Amino acid sequence: MALDALTRLAEERVDHRFKGLPxxxxxxxxxxxxxxxxxxxxxxFTTPVLALSAERLEHNLRLxxxxxxxxxxxxAPHGKTSMAPQLFRRQIEHGAxxxxxxxxxxxxVARAYGIxxxxxxxELVDTAALKWVAGQLxxxxxxxxxxxxxxxxxxxxxxEALSGASRPVDVVVELAAGEGARTGVRxxxxxxxxxxxxxxxxxxxxxxxxxxxxxxxxxxPERVRSWLRRLVALAVDFxxxxxxxxxxxxxxxxxxxxWFDAVADVFAGIPELSSPVLKLLRSGAYVSHDxxxxxxxxxxxxxxxxxxxxxxxxxxTQVVSRPSPEQAFTNAGKxxxxxxxxxxxxxxxxxxxxxxxxxxxxxxxxxxxxxxxxTDAEAGLEVGDWVGLGLSHPCTSFDKxxxxxxxxxxxxxxxxxxxxx
Amino acid sequence: MALDALTRLAEERVDHRFKGLPxxxxxxxxxxxxxxxxxxxxxxFTTPVLALSAERLEHNLRLxxxxxxxxxxxxAPHGKTSMAPQLFRRQIEHGAxxxxxxxxxxxxVARAYGIxxxxxxxELVDTAALKWVAGQLxxxxxxxxxxxxxxxxxxxxxxEALSGASRPVDVVVELAAGEGARTGVRxxxxxxxxxxxxxxxxxxxxxxxxxxxxxxxxxxPERVRSWLRRLVALAVDFxxxxxxxxxxxxxxxxxxxxWFDAVADVFAGIPELSSPVLKLLRSGAYVSHDxxxxxxxxxxxxxxxxxxxxxxxxxxTQVVSRPSPEQAFTNAGKxxxxxxxxxxxxxxxxxxxxxxxxxxxxxxxxxxxxxxxxTDAEAGLEVGDWVGLGLSHPCTSFDKxxxxxxxxxxxxxxxxxxxxx
Numbered sequence: 001m002a003l004d005a006l007t008r009l010a011e012e013r014v015d016h017r018f019k020g021l022p023x024x025x026x027x028x029x030x031x032x033x034x035x036x037x038x039x040x041x042x043x044x045f046t047t048p049v050l051a052l053s054a055e056r057l058e059h060n061l062r063l064x065x066x067x068x069x070x071x072x073x074x075x076a077p078h079g080k081t082s083m084a085p086q087l088f089r090r091q092i093e094h095g096a097x098x099x100x101x102x103x104x105x106x107x108x109v110a111r112a113y114g115i116x117x118x119x120x121x122x123e124l125v126d127t128a129a130l131k132w133v134a135g136q137l138x139x140x141x142x143x144x145x146x147x148x149x150x151x152x153x154x155x156x157x158x159x160e161a162l163s164g165a166s167r168p169v170d171v172v173v174e175l176a177a178g179e180g181a182r183t184g185v186r187x188x189x190x191x192x193x194x195x196x197x198x199x200x201x202x203x204x205x206x207x208x209x210x211x212x213x214x215x216x217x218x219x220x221p222e223r224v225r226s227w228l229r230r231l232v233a234l235a236v237d238f239x240x241x242x243x244x245x246x247x248x249x250x251x252x253x254x255x256x257x258x259w260f261d262a263v264a265d266v267f268a269g270i271p272e273l274s275s276p277v278l279k280l281l282r283s284g285a286y287v288s289h290d291x292x293x294x295x296x297x298x299x300x301x302x303x304x305x306x307x308x309x310x311x312x313x314x315x316x317t318q319v320v321s322r323p324s325p326e327q328a329f330t331n332a333g334k335x336x337x338x339x340x341x342x343x344x345x346x347x348x349x350x351x352x353x354x355x356x357x358x359x360x361x362x363x364x365x366x367x368x369x370x371x372x373x374x375t376d377a378e379a380g381l382e383v384g385d386w387v388g389l390g391l392s393h394p395c396t397s398f399d400k401x402x403x404x405x406x407x408x409x410x411x412x413x414x415x416x417x418x419x420x421x
Numbered sequence: 422m423a424l425d426a427l428t429r430l431a432e433e434r435v436d437h438r439f440k441g442l443p444x445x446x447x448x449x450x451x452x453x454x455x456x457x458x459x460x461x462x463x464x465x466f467t468t469p470v471l472a473l474s475a476e477r478l479e480h481n482l483r484l485x486x487x488x489x490x491x492x493x494x495x496x497a498p499h500g501k502t503s504m505a506p507q508l509f510r511r512q513i514e515h516g517a518x519x520x521x522x523x524x525x526x527x528x529x530v531a532r533a534y535g536i537x538x539x540x541x542x543x544e545l546v547d548t549a550a551l552k553w554v555a556g557q558l559x560x561x562x563x564x565x566x567x568x569x570x571x572x573x574x575x576x577x578x579x580x581e582a583l584s585g586a587s588r589p590v591d592v593v594v595e596l597a598a599g600e601g602a603r604t605g606v607r608x609x610x611x612x613x614x615x616x617x618x619x620x621x622x623x624x625x626x627x628x629x630x631x632x633x634x635x636x637x638x639x640x641x642p643e644r645v646r647s648w649l650r651r652l653v654a655l656a657v658d659f660x661x662x663x664x665x666x667x668x669x670x671x672x673x674x675x676x677x678x679x680w681f682d683a684v685a686d687v688f689a690g691i692p693e694l695s696s697p698v699l700k701l702l703r704s705g706a707y708v709s710h711d712x713x714x715x716x717x718x719x720x721x722x723x724x725x726x727x728x729x730x731x732x733x734x735x736x737x738t739q740v741v742s743r744p745s746p747e748q749a750f751t752n753a754g755k756x757x758x759x760x761x762x763x764x765x766x767x768x769x770x771x772x773x774x775x776x777x778x779x780x781x782x783x784x785x786x787x788x789x790x791x792x793x794x795x796t797d798a799e800a801g802l803e804v805g806d807w808v809g810l811g812l813s814h815p816c817t818s819f820d821k822x823x824x825x826x827x828x829x830x831x832x833x834x835x836x837x838x839x840x841x842x
Contacts, residue, residue, distance in 0.1 A: 369523035
């Protein structure tokens with residue numbers, strides 16, 4: 001890891017770039033502010049402010065490390081979720097093989113912070129980005145990079161853009177999750193044609209197969225397992241056809257945040273191939289988990305004996321208006337909270353140092369900079385109260401905050417997580 | 422203006438923080454990159470990349486300057502839209518009185534770039550933020566700051582937080598746009614009670630009245646005008662009651678991006694008060710305009726003789742997958758495009774330097790990092806093609822980009838706009 005780059009993050013100056021931080025911390029470095037161990041509720045933080053729970057974050061990192069190890073899976077957590085190099089480092093310290101990413105810009109961020117193994121779970125046909133990848137591979141023999149291919153034309157465009165590169169780029173054929181699903185080759189016959197094209201491209205090397213079971217149409221445990229078995233069968237067929245000859249390892253990858261139990265089950269049955277198989281799981285949302293979408297979908301609901309993720313985000317907002325007994329407005333909106341899968345959930349109310357459940361309070365809408373709250377008679381909400389909101393969808397929560405305080409249960413802020421979106 | 426702070430923006434290094442920029446520009450300053458006048462399509466920019474049209478941006482800035490002047494309105498464009506100090510400066514160069522903002526963090530950004538007049542169109546009861554505002558007022562006699570009040574409790578919290586400040590904070594009573602509308606006092610009697618509370622608070626000074634007609638329930642031209650007349654009547658009543666005694670000017674403010682024609686009409690009829698009236702319009706979305714929501718809602722549709730705004734954003738994405746004749750996927754998703762009011766609109770396709778209309782292509786969904794495109798037989802779309810998308814809602818477009826290339830019609834990038842969200 002490029003520890004010096006991470007160290008430089010702690011040397012950034014606290015200023016107007018970072019919303020929610022105490023105005024009187026202006027001019028301190030992030031490291032100096034962290035060393036002050038300020039309290040989120042009493043030491044000058046301004047609302048709205050998103051906080052990560054230190055304990056829950058660590059719990060989630062450990063749980064997925066254990067889960068992957070127990071099931072013999074290599075783990076490349078999807079970094080698009082947080083885009084936070086400090087979390088990438090902690091994920092790798094917790095046993096991750098590398099980091100999954102979605103677009104070349106994200107790979108640039110990872111490389112700037114010394115990530116040595118990147119799985120780009122997407123097609124890549126951008127000439128400028130491919131030339132940059134080739135430059136990274138040339139400059140650093142320790143850099144391992146893989147990406148998807150799903151069309152003959154895509155392979156041709158890659159080969160053209162990479163012309164002259166000294167190391168071939170490793171690619172995996174992406175098998176689509178079904179008819180009408182997202183990217184990926186729809187049939188095994190087309191997969192073979194794409195693999196043939198890769199074999200004919202001097203700048204590319206076929207390293208395995210992959211896909212994303214999260215897009216299986218009308219997904220249920222049987223349909224997801226059925227598709228995963230197709231993916232494994234494709235790897236077996238490719239191997240028998242000699243397509244993986246000469247590889248040190250064969251990559252078979254799947255796994256978002258909703259079906260990793262099915263991935264673990266089906267990948268446990270991958271037969272012996274001509275080289276060792278890197279069974280690569282890519283779940284990303286676990287790092288913060290959430291209070292909505294993934295709380296419902298997490299595989300741990302089906303395998304509670306293996307543990308439970310804990311929602312680590314809480315968005316602190318302040319009641320600025322109470323125009324009627326049925327309505328209240330806090331000062332956080334679409335700029336601050338995820339809203340694509342669910343609205344935020346009112347969880348707790350703080351006043352004068354005390355905290356109580358947000359009974360009788362629900363979020364009914366978000367403007368750009370306001371949350372609309374409906375309040376029952378029991379709500380007892382007043383202008384000035386802080387309302388702690390739970391969020392749904394980690395990816396669209398992280399991306400609204402540039403520097404996120406990490407707070408212990410008593411409110412002590414022990415760290416700050418920098419994101420790059 | 423703090424021109425040195427703006428100058429420092431041009432001295433920032435181009436690196437992994439800024440998506441879409443050419444990887445081979447790494448290490449240049451933003452100013453050096455701008456001086457190279459690279460072409461958006463041929464000089465190494467990577468997809469997805471959001472671009473602002475240089476000509477349309479200038480057109481929109483001029484049009485609203487002219488509009489406000491013609492109607493005798495002072496103009497404080499809402500800065501929450503862009504959160505771009507360079508655009509704040511251009512708005513002020515184009516005659517704006519100051520900048521409207523929504524939350525204290527945004528005021529910090531504006532102050533860091535020397536904005537001298539800020540209208541905070543929101544209630545503000547955050548103790549740390551109020552102390553910061555008081556510090557800014559104490560340190561700079563030229564700083565003019567106004568914010569909303571809409572409750573007696575809010576006034577009490579402000580007065581408590583501001584205790585010891587040397588200059589009073591100017592506040593305007595916010596009149597709600599109706600029952601069930603957003604923030605603001607619901608009745609004239611309550612407005613008087615809030616104004617009484619302000620009169621009793623040593624740290625506050627009543628400077629006028631304001632509101633936001635965009636939240637009028639079941640808005641139509643007559644309902645909006647009716648509410649605006651209520652707002653004006655409130656100012657007249659307050660003035661007659663002597664509440665504005667001693668002011669140099671009385672502030673009456675309204676005006677988002679959907680009804681500024683009604684604001685112009687009704688504010689033209691404000692009678693003479695005891696001091697000159699600052700009729701303050703706050704529209705913000707005009708700066709980039711859009712291809713969806715505001716294209717439909719803009720008042721210029723009702724007054725075409727006064728001009729027309731031009732949509733200035735185009736999001737360039739690349740086709741990465743074409744799994745079937747009916748489907749294509751580009752590499753931009755929720756991280757890149759506004760999706761809260763409408764999905765993006767496919768506008769043009771570029772291949773080999775040529776550009777054609779995106780006939781037969783529509784955006785049907787966004788994943789975090791992908792756009793889902795439906796294609797008819799006429800689409801003729803291939804992997805590698807660039808698809809230019811129009812967007813809906815400037816506020817949720819700007820906030821997904823940290824540094825935005827400003828390109829002339831032929832693709833020459835002449836500037837880069839830095840945002841702070």
